[in-house]
Amino acid sequence: MxxxxxxxxxxxxxxxxxxxxxxxxxxxxxxxxxxxxxxxxxxxxxxxxxxxxxxxxxxxxxxxxxxxxxxxxxxxxxxxxxxxxxxxxxxxxxxxxxxxxxxxxxxxxxxxxxxxxxxxxxxxxxxxxxxxxxxxxxxxxxxxxxxxxxxxxxxxxxxxxxxxxxxxxxxxxxxxxxxxxxxxxxxxxxxxxxxxxxxxxxxxxxxxxxxxxxxxxxxALVPITVSDEWVKDLSGIALPNAKITLYLDGVKVAGKKGVKKGKVLFTHFGLSGPAILNMSSEIRELLEYGALVLSLDLLPDHDYATLNAALQKLFTKEDKKKFKNAITGLIPAAFVPIVLERSGIHEDVYCNSVTREERLALVKLLKDLHIHPTGLLGTDKAIxxxxxxxxxxxxxxxxxxxxxxxxxxxxxxxxxxxxxxxxxxxxxxxxxxxxxxxxxxxxxxx
Ligand SMILES: Cc1cc2nc3c(=O)[nH]c(=O)nc-3n(C[C@H](O)[C@H](O)[C@H](O)COP(=O)(O)OP(=O)(O)OC[C@H]3O[C@@H](n4cnc5c(N)ncnc54)[C@H](O)[C@@H]3O)c2cc1C
CATH class of the missing domain: 3.50.50.60 (FAD/NAD(P)-binding domain)
Structure with missing residues (x-):
């Protein structure tokens, strides 16, 4: 006492x-x-x-x-x-x-x-x-x-x-x-x-x-809002290891502040997860200077060439399977409709019918999916x-x-x-x- x-x-x-x-x-x-x-x-x-x-x-x-x-x-x-x-x-x-x-x-x-x-x-x-x-x-x-x-x-x-x-x-x-x-x-x-x-x-x-x-x-360390409806539709999905790169008015943001790797979470308002939170201060600042694009790399452990080779191998091995089913070996199933819509590959196409051009376009898509940040949530949602x-x-x-x-x-x-x-x-x-x-x-x- x-x-x-x-x-x-x-x-x-x-x-x-x-x-x-x-x-x-x-x-x-x-x-x-x-x-x-x-x-x-x-x-x-x-x-x-x-x-x-x-x-x-x-x-x-x-x-x-x-x-x-x-x-x-x-x-x-x-x-x-x-x-x-x-x-x-x-x-x-x-x-x-x-x-x-x-x-x-x-x-x-x-x-x-x-x-x-x-x-x-x-x-x-x-x-x-x-x-x-x-x-x-x-x-x-x-x-x-x-x-x-x-x-x-x-x-x-x-x-x-x-x-x-x-x-x-x-x-x-x-x-x-x-x-x-x-x-x-x-x-x-x-x-x-x-x-x-x-x-x-x-x-x-x-x-x-x-x-x-x-x-x-x-x-600080705040989730971000985005204008892309498809991102919000994926609410609840997590990518444990994604890479994000920022582009301001079409130009890659230089240095470490423009690139982060780590977990990305999709939410009903946009994006969260450590990789996003750690970039939130830069995103807030850059939004004041021009049009900001966040490029999402779903498979950062592959470069363009190794991903192309991995897809080739997958399509050969799964040649009798439909593309939309085989691709879930590489990306979460929730992303398949987005990939189909953006790649132009028809949902009934079999792996053995995917053309070289379609495959190369797919590589680009999986490594460079564009998302448009609009702002940050407030203090009430900050870490x-x-x-x-x-x-x-x-x-x-x-x-x-x-x-x-x-x-x-x-x-x-x-x-x-x-x-x-x-x-x-x-x-x-x-x-x-x-x-x-x-x-x-x-x-x-x-
Ligand atoms: C959603 C979320 C997730 C997080 N996850 C992590 C994580 O995994 N790892 C990590 O390292 N950090 C994390 N953080 C950050 C971490 O929680 C904070 O850094 C930490 O709690 C700060 O501790 P503190 O004791 O300084 O303050 P606080 O935890 O904010 O505690 C302050 C206390 O003071 C009391 N208080 C305030 N005003 C008064 C008053 N007038 N009179 C009496 N009492 C008062 C409050 O009620 C509160 O209990 C997270 C934060 C959030 C919001």
Whole structure:
């Protein structure tokens, strides 16, 4: 329980108040308690969450399977994927990186597997397994059997910080009007994507009020809308390994930003899936400059010549079969009507009657199917928001604010651009662990 403090009469003063019970906040509160247990000390830690339960967004991650991290064990290579933001994170990763995060989950009984793009998932394929580990971590008791040092205050929306002197926070105020005093505060209210999960972005306004620079959060890693009806008709179909190439006014977009490989999902509004999400910022930008075409390569492991040879072989082997049935050996059946319509090959044609010209046209079609992006969905459907606290204003050795020393800022509140692939949650595990570890360390000195 929190200790009474002479400066506030009988009001309890918590050692640490964590605002926001998502993955970053849970890791921070859990690590602060764990460090105190390791050092045989007592800390009072309050985790405030506006919802009636913790980690709502965590439970919908990775389509409910939770891509818990990315199995890139070289910190330099991993952080290079995070554009400019990566360079700030070295000191935090030197304390808690991917290897340590995997060990964290594995030693707590959650086995993991690595999929395409080094994405790590729990072997159960359930985000609930990750949630269970995190809540178990929060509830961990000391060897002597004393209750957990973390008190969870759910249904507790915070409306702001209370300061009596600049550069120091005294308390948080709840929507109920209650004021709760603390010595240290960890801010983990998340970004603004999928606000129905509780991440509505109030924390950014509080940071600005404290004198921090906040880069306006905008939707990032967002599904796209397209004008092609045939794409929407394929809603629910997934291509596990497709390649997309962007063309602006007929000219191939140069460099890595114009090409992505990976999973593409067809939806009732257009396209989603990691390859699309990772290209969404470029698509938004390019749409402002001209006519954008997304060329979809259904079979990127073949070049034009090997695909031509593969089709020749298929048509020879299946010469008595109808073309429309044989082609499902190469592409999903749902694509057959589109291929028939666009290739001009009649649906009753047998494989042995497909002409060379038709086959060459088919090769071109399978490797260069044109789709026309019209825009991006909004923040409510984005995976993350890009923006947040300016990174220069945070000390990444501790996650402490450089303006308000008894404040720590973690997770999606940080202005770090990152691709899809488990990087977002890894940033939460790392920054949450470092904040919890630092605050517990600082309290042992005070
Ligand atoms: C659909 C979807 C799929 C995703 N899949 C993946 C994936 O597979 N892998 C990956 O790495 N990342 C994924 N992400 C991103 C990942 O979920 C986020 O990066 C991560 O949840 C951020 O954690 P956080 O703790 O910083 O914030 P959040 O998870 O947003 O948690 C913030 C918490 O603070 C609470 N809160 C907010 N305001 C207040 C307040 N005023 N008072 C009290 N509490 C408050 C919220 O209710 C919430 O519980 C996905 C995101 C989405 C939307």
């Amino acid at each position: 929190p200790k009474n403090d002479a400066t506030t009469g009988n009001d309890p003063v918590w050692d640490v108040i964590v605002v926001g019970g998502g993955p970053a906040g849970m890791m921070a509160a859990g690590r602060a308690a764990e460090r105190a247990r390791e050092e045989r000390r007592e800390l009072s830690i309050l985790l405030l969450e506006k919802n009636d339960s913790l980690g709502r967004k965590l439970l919908i991650t990775g389509g409910g399977r939770c891509n818990v991290t990315n199995a890139e064990f070289d910190d330099h290579k991993l952080l290079a994927k995070l554009k400019d933001g990566g360079k700030f994170l070295f000191s935090a990763f030197s304390q808690h990186n991917v290897r340590k995060s995997l060990a964290f989950f594995n030693t707590r009984g959650m086995e993991t597997k690595i999929e395409e793009g080094q994405r790590v998932f729990p072997t159960t394929d359930r985000a609930q397994s990750v949630w269970d580990v995190m809540v178990g971590y929060l509830m961990a008791t000391s060897r002597g059997g004393q209750p957990s040092m973390v008190t969870i205050g759910s249904d507790s929306p915070v409306v702001g910080f209370i300061q009596t002197t600049p550069g120091h926070i005294d308390a948080v105020k709840l929507a109920s009007g209650d004021v709760i005093h603390g010595k240290n505060f960890i801010l983990a209210t998340g970004g603004k994507s999928h606000p129905e999960t509780g991440s509505t972005g109030e924390g950014f306004a509080w940071l600005a009020k404290l004198g921090h620079t906040v880069i306006e959060p905008t939707a 993350i928001t890009s923006g947040g606290i300016a990174l220069e204003e945070v000390d990444f050795k501790t996650m402490q604010s450089r303006r308000v020393p008894n404040l720590y800022v973690i997770g999606d509140m940080l202005n770090i651009d990152r691709p899809s692939g488990g990087y977002s949650l890894q940033i939460c595990w790392t920054t949450g662990w470092v904040a919890g570890n630092s605050v517990a360390g600082a309290l042992s000195l005070s």
